[in-house]
Amino acid sequence: MAATMTKPAEAPLTATETALVAQFGDRSSHLPGNADAVMARDKAVQAIKAHRLPTRKVEAWHYTDLRRLLNQFPDWRSDVAAGAADPLLEDAHRFVLVNGQMAERAQIEGCQIESVADALRADVGGVALEAPADADDAVGAINTAFVTDGVRLSIAEGAHIERPIEFQSIHDGGQAHTRNLITVGAGAKASFIDRHLGSDEAVLASNVTELTVREGAEIRWIIVQEQGAAASHLGKLTLTLEKDAKATLFIANYGGKLVRQEVHAAATGEGADLTFRAINLIGERTHCDVTLELDHLVADTTSTETVRNVVTGKAQGVFQGQIRVAQAAQKTDAQMACNTLLLSDEGGFATKPELEIFADDVVCAHGATVAEIDEDHLFYLMARGISAKTARGLLIEAFVDEIVEELDDDALIEALEIRIADWLEAHG
């Protein structure tokens, strides 16, 4: 008896995948870049076709089945109407990209600034797009294929940029794919707001940010993702911390329908320190995924990771936190915690902490909790005359604000707390 071996037929491309490939054909000639960029974009689309959008079977996407969840691939819009929003912090230097097109560019003393579109076109001293490495890198692949513009900014050695720098990505329906390339020179100091906002129309936005913090430099990077209710947001931040570099990375997700924010961080120099904080406020049918990969590559590096989530409605949240400590990375200290406040029975939050430790003299720990509002606390507040709704609000805010208040900047704390309160008012 002869067994017939047939290769299982690969499922046909989804509507989103088909649209992605087709629209690339239409768009590619309008996208900025030299011959190398054209090739890289083409490879990215070929890779998407070959690997397909990831499903649960791809480990890095186990909790976010992108092939199923990315169920819209809206048309590009050229009739850009949206104006800039007030910056989160009044005194910020502002860069504005509307639907991926540069609309406003700040000039900052001590910084070299260029548009990424220009840099892609340049044959000398420009930037290169890289084809995605593997099936995991769907965000990188989509962005490489379609990126239109962004900010290339490099801060001079020792420069202290006093006012915050805000990158405002406004998505007014359609698609927006941006890329920011930031280098913070040795001993420099700066504070950034990477803000994504827009209307309630269908949007597919991707952002890739490459951030290098050189020796002894100190930065704060706040991702504020407050997009409309129909937005898909695919973000990927690559962060390199050199010797004695210090970074506070704070992610505030309180918008969008499908959100995947990846952070790939590496402590490459001794004494590097990362403070990673994320708050995910998710309601209705939002799916929100924060995925962190952190490599401690050398000795004496430290990090703490705290994630706080509030889940209502039928929302699903994900936090994957992978910390890898290389064999050479003795005396690493890493502390990770993910706490979720679950306000509805139909919502959920999946946490996947992973420690991969190849060195022996390290302190690493992680913990995850999921809890409902503490009824005893609620009773205590109500017994003082505080109404049920206000009391709940106080307890939820307390849970989230605790990590917001670690930020050492009153104006920033206030700006974030106001938005948290607004979100709670609408969803709590």
Place this chain on the structure above:
Amino acid sequence: MLEIKNLHARIAEDGTEIINGLNLTVKAGEVAAIMGPNGSGKSTLSYVLAGRDDYEVTEGDIFYNGESILDMDPAERASAGLFLAFQYPMEIPGVATMQFLKVALNEQRKARGEEELTTPDFIKKVREAAGTLGVEMEMLKRPLNVGFSGGEKKRAEILQMKLLEPKLCVLDETDSGLDIDALKIVADGVNALRSPDRAVIVITHYQRLLEYIVPDTVHVLSKGRIVKTGDKSLALELEAKGYADIIAEAA
């Protein structure tokens, strides 16, 4: 002012009956002491009065100023003037004490149709009240009750009471955990609130507190009901003889 009639209450979760046909009347202007052995249901009674939903009233009623309060939630009861000083005040991380006090004061004012307090007025009020109770303003910047010592928690409860100016105060073992000086300060705080239109229920195990807050009536609670009522001399008798004899006598 308060009339509890044939009250039966059980633990909602498992149905265990704790309050078991309790009758108690407290008039305006009165200070009533409730004493009773551990586990007799004193704290449960205070929680049922405050409206904690861990307990279910299965029979009887509670009238406050002539109206049943069973359908009111804890916040509504508090705004109507009921205040419970907890035996074990809860620690609430992340909620700053000052913020909590301000929200509580203003929510109650709002519920009663009064103007909200401005921040300077509020701070002035807190500072005055804290001063008389020996509570440091520094302490109030911390999260509510978090890391407060046992005595500090009790003082914070009385501070809340002073600020909220309730009509019916229930003090559940406010004296336990207080040193002698603090006991006097707290008692002075309670006495200062005494007035013809207010009533106070003092739950305690010790005669000592009742030397400072002299009760008009003393009630003995046993197994979920009041088994004996008398005047302040009953407290002395309890102190001398212990509960066993008195409860046996009453049975």
